[in-house]
Amino acid sequence: MRRAAAGSPGTRGRIDKRQAILDAAFLVFAREGYAQASVDAIAAEAGVAKPTIYNHLDSKENLFVRAMTATAEKATARSRAVVTRLAVDAADLHTALADVGEGLLGCYCSAESWALRRLLNAEIVRFPKLFDAIGASGPDQVEEAFADRLARFALAGRLTLTDPVEAAEQFLALITGPVATRSALGTRPLDATQVRRVAEAAATTFLRAFATAPADLPTVG
Template sequence: MARRRYGCRVTAGTAARRGRIDKRAAILEAALRTFIRDGYGLARVEAIAELAGVAKPTVYNHFGDKETLFRVVILDGASRTSDHMIDALDALDTLADDGDGDDLAGDLSRVAREVIDCQLTEEGWALQRLMYAEAARFPDLFDEALARGGARLHNALAGRLARLAHRGRLELADPDTAAAHFLALISGDLPALSALGTRKVSDAELRTAIAAGVDTFLLAFAPGRRPAGRDTRRGRRAAAMDSGNRT
């Protein structure tokens, strides 16, 4: 399967570029950069307006106040990042339609790399750090951003894995559980490896993490690797009860 690229890199604004976009987009871009740099508490609307090349009243005319502007920035960022990640899942549709590929591990690894490349952008990590830093101040915003971001990706992946199972490429009883496992296995090490996006992760480290994650995923969900229709939740409960009986 040929590798596709989905344009996950953040694009920094310039004065020339702002001349070609509307004022609202310029304000949002300036606000994103200012909130990332200063945090919500220290960010000033005056600084955002200056960076956007607009008058301070123009910011208020478009967004009302700083809190509303912050909410729009976070939610737009979450939606934009998840859009790129969901686009990266399109290759799984080809796998489900073809149904005759003999390198499922390689195919899943390439899709995983596309998803992770989107997650590793400077903007994506900066938004995550900002969102976590302000979670106590805006708990409802935190929940909504997760719904627009990770939850959308999870649901999209579950649907595509279900199609692969229907074609006999995977064997799984619960696509939602399989999607959660896949995302955790391929990207669970990224926060520690990258120190929440503040440290560069080498290509070799990414390849190793993805390969290990995909291999573990296929041990659980490749055809013939486990009894069809096995209830993994019941298995976990039984294991916990058995462990309790031994103590």
């Protein structure tokens, strides 16, 4: 039997079906938790037969890991797109950083992202390697992309940095920490004004620590 060529309708259909299974699995795992979620429920959510899931993903354990990493990869793509908007020639660095912080918080505070983090925290003992896998699929990539932008500002003489990756980590902590606390890990909604205030405060704190050019230093008050 000849195998379908890459990009052929047969291959495309198999990829689409696999993605539908992963999307459905994440929804069911997020709703019911790993232990309570059944492959039958996932098959029903995906609109496929139960054997189809095993043909694609072998086991419930593998299905969970792949659903989690696939969701992290989608979240990463959205966050990286936000980071690319940080232009090195930005006239107002404070506003530029606050805008990016606000955009990243929009990704961070999505229902899917909160569900991903809650599931990871709940199942980290059962799946100890998942933390690193999620990091590689998501937060690590966003941090590296943001660090690259900060390094460009340093080369332009606008930031004083010894370690751009560490600086990126610190900025991300400045935006996500307050939001995680104030939203009770995503269980309490935050309005747009609250999110913007967090982003602006993060930009102010960051620039007071790292800004080189006097014009980029935030004003007091």
